[in-house]
Each structure stands twice: as structure tokens, then as C-alpha cells.
Amino acid sequence: MSDNRDLPNVLLIMTDQHRADWMSCAGDSPVPTPNLDRIAARGVRFANAYCPYPVCVASRMAMLSGLYAHTTGAINNDTDHLDWRYRTLAHHFSEHGFLSALIGKMHFGDAHKHGFEYSLGINDWLMYLGPAVAHYADEIASNPHNREHFLRTMFDTGAGFPDVYDLWDGRGSPWRGQVTQHDFRSVASRIPARDQLDMFVARESVKFLERYRDQRFFLVASFMKPHTPLFPPREWAEQYPVEAMELPLEEDLSGYPEHLQRRCRRTRDLDPLLWRANAAGYRGNLAFVDHCVGVLLDGVERLGLLRNTLVIYTSDHGDMTGQHGLLGKFCLFEPSVKVPLILSHQGRLPEGRCSPALVNLLGLMPTLAELCGTAAPGTPARLPLPGAPALQEGISFAAAARDPAAPGAEAVFSEYDLRGRISSYMVRARRFKFVHHEGGSCHELYDLETDPREDHNRVGDPALRHVRQDLERRLREWYDPAGNPYGATR
Numbered sequence: 001m002s003d004n005r006d007l008p009n010v011l012l013i014m015t016d017q018h019r020a021d022w023m024s025c026a027g028d029s030p031v032p033t034p035n036l037d038r039i040a041a042r043g044v045r046f047a048n049a050y051c052p053y054p055v056c057v058a059s060r061m062a063m064l065s066g067l068y069a070h071t072t073g074a075i076n077n078d079t080d081h082l083d084w085r086y087r088t089l090a091h092h093f094s095e096h097g098f099l100s101a102l103i104g105k106m107h108f109g110d111a112h113k114h115g116f117e118y119s120l121g122i123n124d125w126l127m128y129l130g131p132a133v134a135h136y137a138d139e140i141a142s143n144p145h146n147r148e149h150f151l152r153t154m155f156d157t158g159a160g161f162p163d164v165y166d167l168w169d170g171r172g173s174p175w176r177g178q179v180t181q182h183d184f185r186s187v188a189s190r191i192p193a194r195d196q197l198d199m200f201v202a203r204e205s206v207k208f209l210e211r212y213r214d215q216r217f218f219l220v221a222s223f224m225k226p227h228t229p230l231f232p233p234r235e236w237a238e239q240y241p242v243e244a245m246e247l248p249l250e251e252d253l254s255g256y257p258e259h260l261q262r263r264c265r266r267t268r269d270l271d272p273l274l275w276r277a278n279a280a281g282y283r284g285n286l287a288f289v290d291h292c293v294g295v296l297l298d299g300v301e302r303l304g305l306l307r308n309t310l311v312i313y314t315s316d317h318g319d320m321t322g323q324h325g326l327l328g329k330f331c332l333f334e335p336s337v338k339v340p341l342i343l344s345h346q347g348r349l350p351e352g353r354c355s356p357a358l359v360n361l362l363g364l365m366p367t368l369a370e371l372c373g374t375a376a377p378g379t380p381a382r383l384p385l386p387g388a389p390a391l392q393e394g395i396s397f398a399a400a401a402r403d404p405a406a407p408g409a410e411a412v413f414s415e416y417d418l419r420g421r422i423s424s425y426m427v428r429a430r431r432f433k434f435v436h437h438e439g440g441s442c443h444e445l446y447d448l449e450t451d452p453r454e455d456h457n458r459v460g461d462p463a464l465r466h467v468r469q470d471l472e473r474r475l476r477e478w479y480d481p482a483g484n485p486y487g488a489t490r
Contacts, residue, residue: 007372008345009309010093010218011300013039015289016056016105016227017329018315020049020338022286031286035294036340039313043344044404045354046397050412050428052362054317054329054336056107056158056227057081059361063316064088064106064114066365066394067380068415070479075418075486077157078165081110085385087378089365090115093218096374101208104201104222109157109165116220118208122160125200134178135190137161139229141179144274144281145267145327151181159228160197184277187230187284188237196233198223198292206299213303221296225289226319230281232288240283245276248322255457256324258441259422260331268325278327282319306346310371313342314361323453330416332426332435332444333454337414343401345371350404357400357408358428366396411471413478418486427475432464434471438481445471 020026023033025040026047052062053069061074061082069075074082082088090100094115101118113119126133140161143150150156154173157165161173168174193199205221231237248268253261293313300306318335320326329336339361343349348371365377381388400406411429422439433454435444445459445468458464475481 007096007098007216007374008348009216009305010098010312010368010372011309012089012218012220012312012314013293013296014104014220014222014313015293015315016222016224017317017319018226018286018340019318019321019335020315020340021335022321023340026340031283031290033286033290035290035297036313036342038294038297039311039342039344040352042346042351043311043342043353044350044401046341046343046359046400047354047356048358048408048428049314049339049341050337050358050360050414051317051339052360052414054331054414054416056316057109059316060107063361063364064090065380066362066377066392067389068362068393068413068479070415070418070484070486071389071393073486077107077109081108081112082114083385084112084114085381085383086114086388087380087382088115089368090117090218090220091382092365092369092374092377095378098216098218099212101212101217101219102222103205103208103219104197105160105224106220106222107158111164120204122163122197122224125197126160128200129191129195132191132195136229137175137179138182139189139231140175142182142184142231143228144184144230144270144278145228147181147274151179152176154179156228159224182231184273185242186237187232187242187277187281188234189229189231191233193233193235193288196288196292198225198289199295202292202295202299205296209299209303209305213305223289223292226282226285228281230278230285232281232284236284236288236291237280239287240280242273242276242280245279247272247275248325251324251455253324257437257444259437263331264325267327270327275322279322282321310343310345310348310368312344312364312368313340315339332414332416332424334448334452337426343371349401353404355400355404355406355408357397357404357406358410358412358430359397359400359408360394360412360414362394363397364394366392366394367398367401370396370398371401411474413475415479418484420487423481423484423487425475425479425481427471427478429471429474432467432471434459434468434475436472436475436481438484438487
């Protein structure tokens with residue numbers, strides 16, 4: 001354990017499923033985010049930050065461990081948990097004398113806390129709610145993406161129902177048949193703002209800071225929204241009426257791989273009311289979680305912790321929000337795989353700057369270790385673990401945080417659906433992006449400089465043959481898709 005008297009505190013603020021360009025500080029956001037802008041005004045915003053895997057569990061476990069999902073096997077939301085023997089950010093900071101705390105969602109799926117010594121999760125909030133949990137159950141049953149599935153199963157681990165997956169093992173959800181679906185003409189939650197999970201996270205995080213402000217801490221305040229359930233408190237829902245939402249534009253899908261075309265068509269054909277409810281709920285959720293982040297920031301300032309606290313804001317993945325006719329994540333298009341990322345430390349990092357550097361959340365552990373002055377992270381496995389790598393895979397981006405003009409990585413890598421019939425792998429270089437679909441009908445190549453919306457797949461363009469070859473080579477340096485041991489057909 002190192003002497004931590006001169007080390008800063010660390011406050012990692014996370015939301016879930018926040019599209020990276022939907023922040024006022026990032027440009028023309030349809031939802032104002034004044035409190036996220038407060039963090040950006042005091043720090044460095046990364047305009048090209050990517051998640052390692054656009055699914056909650058896989059992305060979060062990769063971020064915490066500094067290892068790709070294909071390394072740890074934590075690759076989906078249902079059955080694949082992070083092995084408890086892997087070192088995490090929480091272990092790292094605990095080993096250096098910090099009190100490590102997690103308040104809110106982390107989506108571990110089992111009862112392990114993975115190094116967090118202080119923990120309040122979704123189950124604690126459900127206990128706090130008491131009988132009002134019935135309102136949350138109604139919201140779980142009213143997911144506009146797939147309302148019949150959730151009404152039938154009432155099993156939505158992405159929204160913490162249940163937070164530990166096998167609590168209902170063998171009997172199914174006790175809420176089946178006990179719920180009432182919303183009619184979607186309004187997305188106003190019946191849970192008042194003060195009792196929402198995200199306000200619970202903000203309030204309990206401030207309590208933690210009040211209680212332990214004289215100790216070095218590593219606190220993860222992890223909010224649920226704008227992730228489903230898409231039911232913000234009434235005051236925020238009324239800012240985005242369902243009937244005022246526009247339906248997505250028709251788009252030419254012919255250039256995309258066939259499996260993506262099928263998904264686009266399925267979601268594009270969703271009931272217009274459900275489309276509008278999804279759009280309204282996501283916007284209201286984002287506005288509300290920004291408010292909750294503001295409550296937490298107010299607490300940090302009131303307690304005089306700002307100057308000695310490194311504040312990070314990010315999300316586990318993005319959301320398509322209707323682009324290409326898609327909702328949610330589960331793909332490697334920019335709105336899904338790109339994430340917001342801001343680092344702020346008053347007097348230590350530049351303020352009000354934007355870095356174009358390519359970075360991946362996988363590099364958060366070495367970055368925070370470097371910026372906080374602790375020793376470098378230890379070996380990935382804390383205890384003997386067959387098959388564990390000898391070194392961490394995340395690459396520090398501390399240099400770009402200190403100097404936003406620094407070039408950063410030449411490319412970043414992400415992956416998706418390693419257990420699927422078609423597994424996908426992305427290499428994003430500074431101008432071009434290549435997506436390889438193992439088992440798919442074709443691949444994808446985009447010039448993000450001239451086509452930031454990824455409307456034109458140029459994988460077959462002979463003028464870009466050398467670009468494709470270079471990116472395919474880089475991809476195989478990270479990982480060989482043919483060697484994926486998890487795939488359904490392997």
C-alpha cells in the first residue's frame with residue numbers, strides 16, 4: 001500500500017446508454033445537459049472515445065478490468081460474469097489506500113463486489129422504495145422496444161430486475177401477472193423524482209462524501225438513465241411530449257450487411273406510438289439524469305472537495321436513437337459504440353478543452369493510475385487464474401488528458417456479439433473505420449471525415465482497397481475473428 005496523503009480523490013460518474021453527441025458541450029444536442037457541461041467546462045472532453053463492447057456487462061467489465069471481453073469471457077448480459085480473481089479499478093485503488101465505493105448500477109449479475117468495499121446497489125434502492133416498487137415493475141413491463149417479451153417474463157437484468165440474476169432461478173419473476181402496462185401516450189413515471197433510482201444514487205453519493213471526505217476515496221456513482229425504463233419523472237416527461245416526437249426518416253439500407261438490414265427493418269416497422277414513446281422517454285431520461293448529476297456536483301462543491309478530486313464522466317455505451325432506423329445499442333455504428341468521456345481536475349488538467357485523440361474506455365485503469373500518481377496497475381489476475389493474460393490490455397490516455405493536442409492512439413478496437421451467429425469487430429483509425437462481420441454477408445468501411453453518419457458503406461470501393469487491407473491487418477493484430485471460441489457455430 002502506498003502513502004496516499006498527496007494523492008487526489010477519484011469520482012467516476014457513469015450513466016448508462018448515453019449517446020456521446022447528445023451533450024450541449026458536444027454540439028447541437030436535442031437535450032440540454034447543463035450539468036455535464038459543468039464538468040466539461042472544468043476539464044478535457046474526448047470527442048473520439050469508444051467503448052470496448054456496446055453491451056452493458058461486457059463494456060463495464062472491460063472498463064473495470066482493463067481487459068477485452070474476448071479475454072475475460074464477460075461478453076453478454078445474461079450468463080457471463082467477470083471472474084472474481086481479476087483485478088479491477090476498485091482493487092487497484094484499495095491497494096493504494098483509497099476507500100473504494102460503488103453506488104448505483106454496475107451490472108455484475110452475481111453477488112461479487114469485485115473490490116468495492118462500500119456498496120449500495122439497485123437492490124438497496126428497491127428496498128428503499130418499499131411498496132412503490134410496483135410502479136417500477138409496471139415500467140419494466142412497459143419497455144417499448146419489446147413490450148410483449150418483458151410483460152411475459154418480467155426479467156430485465158439491464159434495468160436491475162433482478163440485480164443478481166439467479167435470485168428467481170427456477171421460478172421465474174414473482175411479478176409476472178401482477179403488472180399493468182403504460183399506454184405510452186405519456187411516459188411520465190409514477191415514481192416521484194426524489195424516489196427515482198438516479199436521485200437515490202446522487203443523494204447516497206453525497207452522503208458518502210460527507211461521511212468520508214477526510215479519507216482518500218475512489219467513488220463510482222453509477223446512474224441508470226437514460227437507459228430503460230424510459231419513464232422520467234413527470235416534470236421531465238412533460239418537456240418532451242410523446243405526440244411531439246418525430247418518426248425516423250426512411251433511409252437507404254441496401255449498402256449494409258444483410259443481418260443489419262433485417263434488424264433495421266424490424267425496428268423501423270415498430271408501432272409509431274412506441275417509436276415516439278421511445279424518443280420522448282430517452283430525452284426525458286437524459287434531462288433528468290443530468291439534473292441528478294448536478295445534485296452530486298453541488299455536493300462536491302459544498303464539501304470543498306473539487307480541488308482535490310479527479311472527476312470523470314462517461315457511459316458504458318451509446319444509443320442509436322432512431323438513426324438508420326435503430327434503437328438501443330447492440331451494433332458498431334458510431335452512436336452505439338461511441339461514448340461521452342470527460343476528465344476534470346481543477347488546477348491539474350486543462351479546462352474547457354476538447355481532445356480529438358482516439359481513446360477506449362479499456363484504458364481507464366492505467367490512465368487514472370498515472371493521473372493520480374499511484375503505481376501502475378498490477379497483473380490482471382490477483383490470484384492464480386488459468387488463461388489470464390500476463391499484462392493489461394488497456395492503453396493509458398493520460399498524455400491526451402494533460403495535453404488535449406496530443407495525438408493519442410492511431411486506432412481503437414471494439415467488438416460485439418461474440419456468442420452470436422455473426423460476431424462483429426471494429427477498428428476505428430483517425431479517418432476510416434472498418435467493421436468485420438465473421439459469418440456475415442459482407443463487411444463495412446466508412447470514411448468518417450466525409451461521411452460521419454456512416455450512410456455509405458465503401459467496403460467494395462477499389463480506391464480504398466489499401467485502406468481496407470491496412471485496417472484488416474490492424475484488426476488481426478488485436479484479435480483473430482476466426483479464433484473466437486465463444487461463437488454459437490464454433
